[in-house]
Amino acid sequence: MQHANRLVIELTGVVKRYGRDTTEPPHRAHALEPHTNGPTGAPLRARALDGVDLQVRAGEIFGFLGPNGAGKTTTIRLLLDLLRPTLGKVRVFGQDPRSAGPALRRRIGYLPGDVRVGTRQSAHELLTHLGQLRGGVSDARIRSLAERLGLDLRAPIRRLSKGNRQKVGLIQAFMHDPELLVLDEPTSGLDPLLQREFLAMVREASDRGRTVFMSSHVLSEVEQVADRTGIIRDGHLVAVESVDELRTRAVRRVEVVFGHDLPDGAFSEVSGLEGAEVHGRTLRGRLTGPADSFVKAAARHEVVSFLAADPDLEELFFTYYAERGGRHAA
Amino acid sequence: MLRSVWTKTLWEGRNGIVLWSVALAGVSLMYALFYPSINQESFAQAMESFPEALMLAFGWDDLTSAAGYLGSTVFGLLAPILMIVFAIGLGTRAIAGDEEAGTLDLLLAHPVSRARVVLERALALAVSLTVATLAVFGAIVAARGVAELDALSVGAIAAASLHLLLLALTFGTLALALGAIGGSRSLALSGAAIVAVLGYFGNTIARQVDATRWLATLSPFRYYEGGAPLRNGLQVGDATVLLVASALFVAVAVVALGRRDVGA
Ligand SMILES: Nc1ncnc2c1ncn2[C@@H]1O[C@H](COP(=O)(O)OP(=O)(O)OP(=O)(O)O)[C@@H](O)[C@H]1O
Ligand SMILES: [Mg+2]
DSSP: TTTTEEEEEEEEEEEEEEESSSSGGGGGGGGGGOBBBBSSSSSSOOOOEEEEEEEOOOOEEEEOOOOTTTOOOOOOOHHHHOOSSEEEEEEEETTTTTHHTTHHHEEEEESSSSOOOOOSSBBHHHHHHHHHHOOOOOOHHHHHHHHTTOOOSSSBBBOOOOOHHHHHEEEEEEETTSSSSEETTTTTOOOOOHHHHHHHHHHHHHHHHOOEEEEOOOOOHHHHOOOOOOOOEEEEEEEEEHHHHHHOOEEEEEEEEEEEOOOOTTTTTOOEEEEEEETTEEEEEEEEEOOHHHHHHHHHHEEEEEEEOHHHHHHHHHHHHHTTTTHHHH | OOSSSHHHHHHHHHHHHHHHHHHHHHHHHHHHHHHHHHHHHHHHHHHHHOOHHHHHHHHHHOSSHHHHHHHIIIIIIIIIHHHHHHHHHHHIIIIIIITTTTTTHHHHHSSHHHHHHHHHHHHHHHHHHHHHHHHHHHHHHHHHHHTTTSSSSSSHHHHHHHHHHHHHHHHHHHHHHHHHOOOOHHHHHHHHHHHHHHHHHHHHHHTTTTTGGGGGGSHHHHHHTOHHHHHHHHOOOHHHHHHHHHHHHHHHHHHHHSSSSSOO
16 A cells, blocks of 8 residues: 555654744754854744654554653644744644645644633534634534533633633644544543543544544553653653553552561562562552562462552653653753 | 624623713713804804914814814814713723733634634724714704704714714724723733823914924824815815825734733
């Protein structure tokens, strides 16, 4: 298939600095190095993105992970031409978002990180309007999505709760069945049941050949749907990995309660388990990589309860961070 | 009603348009109906005791004629102030307000160009102001027979109303342009308001003295009332100046919004 490896999103050396003069000509690149001063002598604003190279292929679900302020929203808004790169190249479907304009955005569904639609109108009115800006979306489609997410379309938007506003945002992103979905923290504000429904919607879109680019703080939700993930921190893309690779690096907090007191040193030799502590019948520790040997060791005893917490993203970031020899530290 | 950006903008602003129109019509009607009590010998005599400079400064030199009365009350002060406040509010909301509220983000992520959003918002502004102007025009025409204002032709009232519309449009588009440049509500609002206040007093004060009279040509108010449209009918040149200024502000807004980051 000719388009199987077609790039849907391509960022090359993208630098983004907020503030005036956001699009510097390349020959002034040297003036943009960190810790230098601008033409007026004032220190230049920090770079929200500092040389990001990223590629997302057609049909892929790409998870974009990073802590607060890492640059996820900045990256996403560059794709929609809401922001312009200071340096570097942004391409969506091979086109520059700035010059391709409305025709390119027709092919994209976008969920803002903070869905804000402060009007008195009803959700139905707003969604119909947004659909018409896209050349018309059938009412049946809007209603079926609303039903699926459990949104009351008649409610005035201004009075909707955070989660319900998020549903409005999701519906407008999905309703025209776009070729590319760009979703900024799509599950924020959704309860666990709706998070599952959302992940199902992402999988269905992917089955239809759509490309999905979604940002998140939560590894577990990305891990459930994504094919690949990018990890960004302080404006640097520190890793792009398949979900399987990521999983083996993840550090999980585990807590097991046994039916009887444990013998001394029962879990000291288990590979992947660090910081094991035994208090009476309870074992706590941090598990990295394959869980196999830990589960088998635990299975030799009577297990009352078993908890493996969601991987801690900060710790995951830290492993990547430390690995790079603190290149971006300081 | 929801097919395009401008109809949607109008639809969302419908309450404001109705309220402002009712207020403007009410004020105009009130003043027009008050005219018979001023159009009397005793009042004219009383006015003669005021210092002439003061009368000139406030444009009260001819308060007893129909044109003089409406020109210094409805069209001289209240309607322009209300219309300009309404226009600056709308112009500020058009881009900067929407941007600060975070809602411009979602709109611009749709297949509409930034230029189209600016132009459609400007169109909605113009239509809103037209409705409000028609309320003023309608109220005065309606009061004309009752209030002994028939010395004024409907055409003259229409001319003054058109000048009023263009004056408000100038300030509305100025606020829109400032909002498109800076993305800040307070900047757009205060910037346009300052120009309005300076323009008003600049025009009033500058024309008192020969040496500074040229300064008044910088004020939009000069093109609003300088040619006395209520007496002399439509001043094509003056109206064109206001129209061109408005178009220029819209053009500036298109260019400014097209060049910068949105919501940053
Ligand atoms: N409008 C702005 N003006 C100036 N700096 C900004 C602006 N928006 C973001 N930044 C800065 O850019 C950096 C990246 O922000 P961004 O919003 O992209 O992070 P994020 O990964 O989306 O974070 P979060 O998880 O909190 O949503 C941050 O340091 C932030 O302070
Ligand atoms: Mg964000």
